Amino acid sequence: MSAATIAFQKPVLPEAGIVVLLAGDGAALGPLAGELDTATGGTLARAIAAAAYKGKQFAVLDLIAPAGSSLDRVLVVGLGKPAEMTEYDWTRLGGAIAGKLGEIKAEAATLVVERPDGVAIEAVQAADIALGASLRHYRFDRYKTKKKDDEANGAKGLKLSLAVEGHAAAKKAWAGRQAVADGVTIARDLVIEPPNVLSPEEFARRAKELQKLGVEVEILTEKEMKKLGMGAFLGVGQGSTRPPRLVVMRWNGGKEKDQPIAFIGKGVVFDTGGISIKPAAGMEDMKGDMAGAACVTGLMHALAARKAKANVIGAIGLVENMPDGNAQRPGDIVTSMSGQTIEIINTDAEGRLVLADVVWYVQDRFKPRFMLDLATLTGAILVALGKSHAGLFSTSDELAAQVSAAGEATGERVWRMPLGPDYDKMIDSTFADMKNTGGRYGGSITAAQFIKRFTNDVPWVHLDIAGTGMEASASEINKAWSSGWGVRLLDRMVKDNYEG
Numbered sequence: 001m002s003a004a005t006i007a008f009q010k011p012v013l014p015e016a017g018i019v020v021l022l023a024g025d026g027a028a029l030g031p032l033a034g035e036l037d038t039a040t041g042g043t044l045a046r047a048i049a050a051a052a053y054k055g056k057q058f059a060v061l062d063l064i065a066p067a068g069s070s071l072d073r074v075l076v077v078g079l080g081k082p083a084e085m086t087e088y089d090w091t092r093l094g095g096a097i098a099g100k101l102g103e104i105k106a107e108a109a110t111l112v113v114e115r116p117d118g119v120a121i122e123a124v125q126a127a128d129i130a131l132g133a134s135l136r137h138y139r140f141d142r143y144k145t146k147k148k149d150d151e152a153n154g155a156k157g158l159k160l161s162l163a164v165e166g167h168a169a170a171k172k173a174w175a176g177r178q179a180v181a182d183g184v185t186i187a188r189d190l191v192i193e194p195p196n197v198l199s200p201e202e203f204a205r206r207a208k209e210l211q212k213l214g215v216e217v218e219i220l221t222e223k224e225m226k227k228l229g230m231g232a233f234l235g236v237g238q239g240s241t242r243p244p245r246l247v248v249m250r251w252n253g254g255k256e257k258d259q260p261i262a263f264i265g266k267g268v269v270f271d272t273g274g275i276s277i278k279p280a281a282g283m284e285d286m287k288g289d290m291a292g293a294a295c296v297t298g299l300m301h302a303l304a305a306r307k308a309k310a311n312v313i314g315a316i317g318l319v320e321n322m323p324d325g326n327a328q329r330p331g332d333i334v335t336s337m338s339g340q341t342i343e344i345i346n347t348d349a350e351g352r353l354v355l356a357d358v359v360w361y362v363q364d365r366f367k368p369r370f371m372l373d374l375a376t377l378t379g380a381i382l383v384a385l386g387k388s389h390a391g392l393f394s395t396s397d398e399l400a401a402q403v404s405a406a407g408e409a410t411g412e413r414v415w416r417m418p419l420g421p422d423y424d425k426m427i428d429s430t431f432a433d434m435k436n437t438g439g440r441y442g443g444s445i446t447a448a449q450f451i452k453r454f455t456n457d458v459p460w461v462h463l464d465i466a467g468t469g470m471e472a473s474a475s476e477i478n479k480a481w482s483s484g485w486g487v488r489l490l491d492r493m494v495k496d497n498y499e500g
Contacts, residue, residue, distance in 0.1 A: 004098065004137035004158045006130045006174060008167040011112065018073045018109040020097055023048075023055035023116060025081050030114035032163075033076075040068035044076070055116075056080055057089070058096040058476065062104070075100060075109075082115045088411035090125045094132025095476035101158060102137065113164035126164045127173035133160055134181040135477040135484075140192045176306040180491050183302030184484035190294035191470055191482035195270035195287040200237075200318035203269060203290070204245040207297050207316065213304035220246040225357075232336040233317055233357035236350040239274060239327025240320035246358065249300045249314035253307060254500065260311040261498055262368035263300075263490060264358050266351045266375035267293030267318040274321045274347030275329055288482060289351070291469030292374035293318060295486035302491045309499040315362050317354040321347070333432045337361060338454055341432040349437040351375050352447050356454045363458045369498075370399055370459040373451065374469075374486055380443030381417075381464040387473045389415040390485070391464035393448035399461050402497050403489070411475075412489035414463065417445060424449045 013032055021033040027048045037044035043066045053061045057080030066074050077097055101109050113126050137158050164170050208217045222243045225234055237244040267290040293316035300314040332344040338360045355373055362371060381391040392414040394400040400416055407413045423445045426438030438446030448462045465485055472483035
């Protein structure tokens with residue numbers, strides 16, 4: 001695994017190595033960049049003119065061994081119009097810079113963080129740049145025994161120093177973002193791990209490592225879940241030789257009497273579909289069907305590492321869905337922890353069964369202010385929204401607005417989908433209280449309606465992340481198969497709304 005090492009320093013130009021400069025619209029340069037241009041006899045200005053470089057957002061001009069300087073390389077990266085840049089744009093900028101440094105196999109570089117319009121860079125903006133660079137530099141190469149030259153170079157890591165006014169304040173702002181970056185890395189690693197390695201027991205063991213940060217971690221075994229009556233959850237794992245686990249993580253960073261908030265993740269470590277088996281093509285991707293649980297685990301790391309001032313519950317249901325002689329069958333009726341009965345129509349609609357019992361358990365035991373679950377739940381959400389947004393379902397307009405605002409700020413966007421009685425009727429069963437799928441139409445909505453029946457009227461949000469949690473779209477801050485989606489979003493939501 002490779003990592004980026006981030007440092008902050010006073011705003012001075014380095015005498016050697018690689019330097020990265022920022023240019024605004026029209027290729028305008030800041031004071032330090034102007035000093036370098038003067039010192040090199042106008043080399044930068046000539047290169048900008050020769051390349052017709054305009055400083056468009058994230059556009060790069062690459063000068064190798066510029067005349068009149070001892071520098072090895074100068075990269076000029078465009079800001080476009082810095083006054084119009086959002087928080088997420090600053091993060092994307094860091095990712096674009098790290099991407100270019102990776103492309104040229106740089107091991108170290110100095111980034112001169114200044115705006116060409118004379119406005120001072122804020123400490124949080126510098127920290128956001130560092131966050132983007134850290135996220136982009138992520139690689140998962142744990143199982144490669146032979147690496148290509150470019151991969152071997154990347155394994156050495158990147159040392160990126162940000163030269164910025166108020167570098168001490170920027171370093172302080174970075175500390176919180178570094179906790180989040182590490183949480184995203186944890187989530188990405190978990191999603192990409194091969195399924196023969198990441199069993200429910202191994203996942204639980206890794207979650208338990210959060211105890212080092214002060215998180216209380218409790219692991220419930222199959223025997224304990226049977227005593228609790230979690231027939232819906234346990235039914236999913238009947239066909240696997242690897243036993244399920246329910247992991248409860250508690251971060252008590254708020255006031256003792258403060259009601260906790262709860263995040264719940266679907267953790268199907270591999271999903272064959274069970275007896276309703278999936279097609280073989282692409283089934284290897286189903287190692288990522290635990291992206292919701294990965295997000296919750298990464299989130300709990302982030303909250304604990306930055307000492308969040310909130311009381312937070314993280315609960316993940318870990319199970320493997322396999323077909324064998326003991327596997328759950330279509331037509332079976334199971335009894336959930338809530339006492340409600342469920343007719344199994346399709347064993348590949350398994351994630352909602354896990355969530356049914358975990359959601360009920362969390363609301364019953366912890367009495368949270370609200371619950372939010374994440375799950376790679378339905379292909380239908382991909383049909384509706386593609387990969388740019390996760391589907392949001394909620395019983396609370398206030399919570400929906402909080403999640404949406406956090407999504408816009410972090411670039412992990414959501415789109416609210418409907419709930420209602422007409423959709424709820426679609427999962428009524430002739431033989432039980434409900435069935436686990438309502439058919440082809442409105443599949444993501446009826447799945448959400450199913451989970452809603454186990455919330456017991458606690459304010460609730462469901463995020464269907466089937467399009468964002470795995471096989472993610474490439475962006476400036478992520479080129480990996482797993483994006484670690486949701487960690488930054490939910491950390492921001494907690495920070496903005498639930499910390500004193």
